[in-house]
Amino acid sequence: MMNDQNTCQGKVYLLGAGVGNLDSLTLKGDRRLQAAEVLIYDALISDELLTRVPVNCLKIEVGKRGGKASTPQTEINHLLVTYCSQGKQVVRLKSGDPFIFGRGREEVEALQKAGCDFEIIAGISSALAAPLLAGIPLTDKYLSRCFTVLSAHQPENLDWEALAKIDTLVILMGGRNLGKIVAYLLQNGRSPSHPIAIIRNAGSSQQQIWRGNLANIQEQTQAISLSPCIMVIGAVVNLQEMFQSSHALPLDKKTILVTRAAEQSSYFAGLLLEHGGMVLEMPALEITPPSSWQELDSAIASLDTFHWLILTSGNAVHYFCKRLETLGKDLRSLGGLKIAVVGKKTAKTLREYHLIPDFIPPNFVADSLAENFPDRLPGLKILFPRVETGGREILVQELNAKGANIVEVPAYQSGCPDRIDPYVLKALQSRSVQIITFASSKTVKNCDRLFKQSLQPQELEEILASCCLASIGPQTSKTCLDLFGRVDVEAKEYTLEGLTKAIVEYFSA
Structure with missing residues (x-):
């Protein structure tokens, strides 16, 4: 507008x-x-x-x-x-x-x-969503030909004689005036046995539903703070059990803390949401350019001297391809290179730049790349754009040991945020989080640092004890064991899809 x-x-x-x-x-x-x-x-x-x-x-x-x-x-x-x-x-x-x-x-x-x-x-509107989330349809061919949405913030100003004649009432902001609402309806002809449902915190893990009639609903909710709530008054309330799903989603009412780089969280969050989970995102990595472009620029200038390009993450793909473009080069510069990537997600990111990898190692982990490399390694010159500090060295050591000439160049930097988002901290302290996910060893290390920065030792111990700790693979699990003493779920396939599947299977069991 x-x-x-x-x-x-x-x-x-x-x-x-x-x-x-x-x-x-x-x-x-x-x-x-x-x-x-x-x-x-x-x-x-x-x-x-x-x-x-x-x-x-x-x-x-x-x-x-x-x-x-x-x-x-x-x-x-x-x-x-x-x-x-x-x-x-x-x-x-x-x-x-x-x-x-x-x-x-x-x-x-x-x-x-x-x-x-x-x-x-x-x-x-919560007036429409809350009843449906509670399994209550607002209209029905036989029981409700119409419904009205009203605010009961000031019930004395409403025309209760007219409202009492409407099939279904949906009342917002009425938690503190339940007694007046019941009294007005009874005074204007509604039966004491007329059904009513009260839905508090609709759609959240704290959702609660009270179902009764105008005669007993106040007794059911006595001394309970009902706000924020939606009230549904009408015969359709009796349909609730019919409309309850017979197959609840495995992560229903579970709040999951996703610890990844901020720009990488949304895809994983979408996978978890499909299974009913509620997702909190806690950036545990900050991805930034390297301290200097000199080594990467030099390597790009001599691409024709390399046989293979290895990319082990989506970040490496993005920073390498963007730098290629910045230097005035296009995909034709890679014409003489074969490309190996680690993981489905990295391959998918590469395809965003209209490139298809020549090799993806089994198990989607870097450690299997040298063992299963499709070409004879002695004499091969391999370009490896990677994180500037903190990356694992096993891949480089194994390739060198097998006779390859591997040239490592920093393509991006991965750091730890300064602090936990206060809303995530609040959720942890209130024990609202049931699952914490880790997609790399570095996120485990950074989370350990952030947790210890913001929480007392006893409090942190209690929070971790109340959560399921889920890891994407063996190396991440090892770091979890070193720092947190346990890991509850480990993905069999070391991808975000594999991690999602492992969490779902854990809670389904």
Whole structure:
């Protein structure tokens, strides 16, 4: 939605988060989060979504919760206008859909008045998602011809005589007024036996459902804080058991901490989400250019002297191919080279540059490359662009021992972030994480450093004891054993797909 009077270079995206987790976020919404420079978000947004923004994104919580101190709407409007006017890409992240019982209109008016560009990105309203996640359909040919969504924040202002006649009611913001809601419905003709369901924390691992009728629901929920909740009142509540899935996904209600480089996490997260997992991403590697391009540039200048090029990671592929382009060369420069890669993911990354590997070793590990190399190694000159420091030396040693002339050049650097994302730390401390995954020995080492930096020894011990530790392969498992004393799951095929399969099999058993 463009504004003809736009006077600033920034833009504000009013984005609906669905029920607050990654599963219910739209693809467009996820893209906007990953490009955000400023995130201004509501109280009910999950930590999982907060880790989708870049590490350097400024995050500002402006949530409004009943009975608690909250940010005035005028201040929220001011923040949106201020950061947009500074040329920032601002995401205003709201629960559910941004314009259902929200203050979206006031924010749009403030942006229009200031000449700020904005766009509205729809979200899945919790009024629709929560009942379905609980197995309750809102309409039915025989039981519910219509439904109404209402806010019960101020129930005394509603027309309960009219509402009592509607087949199905979906009530938001009614947790603190359950007694009044029941009383108004009974006074206006609803039967005490009329079904009601209350869904708290819909779509999260803490989701709870109370099901009863208008006569007994208050007794069931006595002394329980119901907020945030959705109430469904109507005969369709009795269909809940029919619509419960008979085959729950193996990672349902499991929160999984993915520890990888930030730019590499999304693919793995997608695999886990397919099996019902909820994913938190913790960048444990920072991939940057090497301290100097000199050695790689020199090697690229003499590519015609090499017989083979070995690439052992997606990072090596990206940095090598981009440097090739920077130096004014194209794929024809590789015409005389054969290419060996380690792993399916590396091969897939290589294909993004329209290159097909000549050799992929079995088991997808570098250690088997020398043993199974397709050419006679004595006399071969091999170019090996790799991580600048901290890489394993076994491959180089074995190739040299077999007579190859292997030239190692730094193509990228892999470092440890300065700190744990505070939202990930909060999830660990609240014991909300059930699985921690490690895709390399370096991520294990960096996580150990970050954990010890932010957690007390006893606290860290208790957190790790409550989590399943999952490793992508033997070398990563060895590092886990050295630093954490155990590993619970190890992939049989040393790929992200293999790791996903191993985790699923573990929890299915």
